[in-house]
Amino acid sequence: MAINISLRCLAMVAIAFFFTVQGTLGKIECERLSEDTCAFAVSWEGKRCVLEKRVKRSGEEAYTCRTSEIKTEIQNGQIETEDCIKGCGLNRKSFGISSDSLLEIGFTKNLCSPHCYQNCPNIVDLYFNLAAGEGVFLPGLCASEGGNGRRQTAEIRSSGLVASGPRSSLQSTATSLQPPAVAPFPQV
Secondary structure (H helix, E strand, O other): OHHHHHHHHHHHHHHHHHHHHHHHHHOOOHHHOOOOOOOOOEOOOOEEEEEEEEEOOOOOEEEEEEEEEEEOOOOOOEOOOHHHHHHOOOOOOOEOOOOHHHHOHHHHHHHHOHHHHHHOHHHHHHHHHHHHHOOOOHHHHHHHHHHOOHHHHHHHHHHOOOOOOOHHHHHHHHHHOOOOOOOOOOOO
16 A cells, blocks of 8 residues: 555656656757856757856856847757767866867867767757867868868868857858758768
């Protein structure tokens, strides 16, 4: 009898949890996300969420999740998985949206790894568009020199553009070049 009641309670808790999660994830609003889920999330409108840091009058740092103007065509209403965050070499405490990480050889290797490139379309879409904003084709960057991409990294450096600056030039370039729905992993 006690086992039967425990199973019913467990079932009710599971059902309540399911509907709570389903309702929450169905309409993701960046401003309601915590600092632990903000970076690399996409709102229900298809706009990317960005983590911002500000200093309060008391001198204490505060973190806020905001909706950016950068849209994605791939997915709406998604909080990126921890598996993709770690597998792609990212950090949940990333501020803003920038192409700066494409300059780091270690990051590029993680991004171009089969684990990230084939399983994390939200992240690949973001960096595809950031690279395009710098005049670099991400599959080419991944294929060049086994993912090291020294030549194309030099092109990013010489472009003088940083995607975290004015977003209008990034958006116009990014929306004109879209990756395939599932980007093929470049053969090395």
